[in-house]
Amino acid sequence: MPATYYHSVRLDKEKCVGCTTCLKRCPTEAIRIRNNRASIIHERCIDCGECIKVCASHAKVAVTDPLDAIKRFRYAIALPAPTLYAQFQGVHRPEPIIATLFKLGFDDVFEVARGAEIVSHAIRQALEEPDRPRPLISSACPAIVRLIQVCFPSLIEHIVDLVSPMEAAAKIAKEEFAQRHGVDIAEVGAFFLTPCPAKRTAVRAPIGQEKSYVDGVIAIKDIYPAMRALMDQGCTPPEMDRASTVGIKWAVPGGEAEAVGIKSALCVDGIDNVMNVLGAIEDARFRDLAYFEGLACVNGCLGGPLTVENSFVAKNRLRSVMNRTEQKTVVRRDVFDTAYQTLRLTREIEPKDGLQRGGTMRERIERAERIDRLTASLPGFNCGSCGSPTCLALAEDIERGSATELNCIFRLNDRIAALAAEMVTLRESTRFNTLKDTARLREMREELSRYDD
Amino acid sequence: MEMLKESYPVAANDMTCAGDVAAKIKRRIKQLGVPAGVVRRVSVCTYEAEINLVIHSCGGRIDLEITEEHILVHVCDTGPGIRDIDKAMTEGWSTASSAVRAMGFGAGMGLPNMKRNADEFAITSEVGVGTDITMIFHI
Ligand SMILES: Nc1ncnc2c1ncn2[C@@H]1O[C@H](COP(=O)(O)OP(=O)(O)O)[C@@H](O)[C@H]1O
Numbered sequence: 160m161p162a163t164y165y166h167s168v169r170l171d172k173e174k175c176v177g178c179t180t181c182l183k184r185c186p187t188e189a190i191r192i193r194n195n196r197a198s199i200i201h202e203r204c205i206d207c208g209e210c211i212k213v214c215a216s217h218a219k220v221a222v223t224d225p226l227d228a229i230k231r232f233r234y235a236i237a238l239p240a241p242t243l244y245a246q247f248q249g250v251h252r253p254e255p256i257i258a259t260l261f262k263l264g265f266d267d268v269f270e271v272a273r274g275a276e277i278v279s280h281a282i283r284q285a286l287e288e289p290d291r292p293r294p295l296i297s298s299a300c301p302a303i304v305r306l307i308q309v310c311f312p313s314l315i316e317h318i319v320d321l322v323s324p325m326e327a328a329a330k331i332a333k334e335e336f337a338q339r340h341g342v343d344i345a346e347v348g349a350f351f352l353t354p355c356p357a358k359r360t361a362v363r364a365p366i367g368q369e370k371s372y373v374d375g376v377i378a379i380k381d382i383y384p385a386m387r388a389l390m391d392q393g394c395t396p397p398e399m400d401r402a403s404t405v406g407i408k409w410a411v412p413g414g415e416a417e418a419v420g421i422k423s424a425l426c427v428d429g430i431d432n433v434m435n436v437l438g439a440i441e442d443a444r445f446r447d448l449a450y451f452e453g454l455a456c457v458n459g460c461l462g463g464p465l466t467v468e469n470s471f472v473a474k475n476r477l478r479s480v481m482n483r484t485e486q487k488t489v490v491r492r493d494v495f496d497t498a499y500q501t502l503r504l505t506r507e508i509e510p511k512d513g514l515q516r517g518g519t520m521r522e523r524i525e526r527a528e529r530i531d532r533l534t535a536s537l538p539g540f541n542c543g544s545c546g547s548p549t550c551l552a553l554a555e556d557i558e559r560g561s562a563t564e565l566n567c568i569f570r571l572n573d574r575i576a577a578l579a580a581e582m583v584t585l586r587e588s589t590r591f592n593t594l595k596d597t598a599r600l601r602e603m604r605e606e607l608s609r610y611d612d
Numbered sequence: 613m614e615m616l617k618e619s620y621p622v623a624a625n626d627m628t629c630a631g632d633v634a635a636k637i638k639r640r641i642k643q644l645g646v647p648a649g650v651v652r653r654v655s656v657c658t659y660e661a662e663i664n665l666v667i668h669s670c671g672g673r674i675d676l677e678i679t680e681e682h683i684l685v686h687v688c689d690t691g692p693g694i695r696d697i698d699k700a701m702t703e704g705w706s707t708a709s710s711a712v713r714a715m716g717f718g719a720g721m722g723l724p725n726m727k728r729n730a731d732e733f734a735i736t737s738e739v740g741v742g743t744d745i746t747m748i749f750h751i
């Protein structure tokens with residue numbers, strides 16, 4: 160797979176039963192069912208993890224790193240997403256959670272919520288710049304950034320050109336650690352504890368950066384059992400700079416806009432809702448909107464596919480965590496002052512036009528017209544039985560040569576009925592008189608047996 | 613010479629469907645791989661044009677024509693026409709009713725935005741007959 164199409168969402172073929180659940184729920188129509196198994200179209204997948212959430216057979220999986228990966232580095236820093244603080248029943252403070260990470264073998268912990276505070280400050284500066292397109296669109300949710308690349312390329316210039324809190328945290332954590340302990344920064348690994356598969360993708364195939372500052376991505380659900388076993392409410396971590404509620408609330412929808420402190424902001428969670436709003440932004444339907452925070456998961460990162468706790472419960476718990484946390488940001492002045500410069504993306508975000516094919520406009524129009532005719536010949540029920548998510552998608556697949564009209568169960572029925580009728584007529588009218596007739600009958604029998612599957 | 617020609621009717625006062633035609637046109641030009649910047653400008657203009665047909669006109673249609681060089685969007689309706697086009701083209705000028713404004717429309721920016729976003733823009737109107745707008749976008 161080319162690096163540009165790296166994905167952490169994969170299919171476990173053994174477990175897939177070939178149902179249409181994920182097919183119908185994929186927001187970018189990146190899934191097809193072929194030969195009774197799902198398959199992912201890499202050009203269109205945005206790693207949002209919707210399929211992971213809906214698959215009852217657990218056949219959709221996210222590739223992340225095992226905890227053992229921290230041994231690859233002499234020193235390992237844990238970067239807990241604020242979502243982690245909401246995962247443990249009965250734990251309403253970050254302290255025991257951070258302390259447990261040390262017990263698990265990490266040499267240091269840098270809260271991603273602190274990264275979020277620094278990024279919030281930089282976004283505020285970006286918003287003050289004139290000539291920026293409005294609304295600026297948050298770059299925090301990697302699935303949304305990819306969604307824009309694939310489906311809304313005209314909005315790429317709206318994406319705020321700053322790294323995510325995860326990247327900011329990794330960069331600063333490693334630099335500070337290396338300096339504090341006088342060690343080579345190459346010996347320091349930063350490991351993000353993630354609620355989300357798209358973050359792994361963002362690390363392996365970064366957008367807007369040459370290389371990620373993050374060295375490994377560990378799923379919250381994978382590290383949870385070991386943490387639960389070691390968790391001790393009385394335990395406190397060593398003295399360190401800590402995140403405030405300003406950064407922690409980034410885990411909740413609307414928290415980012417609140418942290419940035421921008422009034423004219425809109426926050427939308429749930430990928431279908433986000434697509435709806437991005438479409439409206441394309442049409443310039445929102446006047447005076449300065450900032451848009453779009454989150455692929457319902458309940459934001461708390462609803463990530465790699466979390467353990469129910470996201471609504473987690474939301475309540477995080478509120479209670481925030482009630483026990485410092486309200487004001489404590490970040491070194493110089494870090495704040497340089498953030499807007501040091502956290503800027505260094506590369507253009509490129510459109511990923513997915514399955515778009517080239518050719519002259521005439522050729523493209525002719526293709527579109529063939530697709531229209533094919534679509535009109537299909538029943539329009541969008542049932543998904545053919546293995547494509549809609550009749551239009553099947554028409555496109557047929558035009559592309561990756562399916563046939565007989566993938567459609569209704570068209571197949573028609574074809575079989577026609578064959579059967581022809582057989583009966585042939586039989587009645589000729590009583591197998593001619594060699595030609597018997598040949599035709601044999602031909603039909605063979606065709607029918609092909610559909611037997 | 614046009615290579616693709618499509619026509620979409622737009623009904624007056626039908627807020628349920630308002631925006632559907634603009635969405636169809638957007639889907640079509642994205643399917644055809646029209647450059648993102650052009651998609652954006654066409655989307656803004658067709659959306660504003662469709663809303664105007666719904667809230668100001670007695671109904672009309674939007675025609676889409678695509679050639680190798682450009683996209684042409686033609687909008688026409690069957691009345692009531694615009695009395696003073698210069699005024700209608702002024703930013704912030706609107707005759708939208710308070711009911712329409714309550715729905716978030718009627719900021720008086722539609723026509724000026726169409727003119728700004730299209731590479732070529734022409735409007736004619738006759739009271740009692742109808743309004744006719746042609747917009748061209750170079751690809
Ligand atoms: N198709 C139309 N038929 C009649 N009047 C129109 C039409 N389109 C626009 N107008 C008039 O021009 C004015 C300005 O239009 P526009 O700039 O789109 O602002 P808005 O729709 O917010 O009022 C409208 O308020 C209306 O009086």
Ligand SMILES: [Mg+2]
Nearest residue numbers: 660664722723
């Ligand atoms: Mg208008």
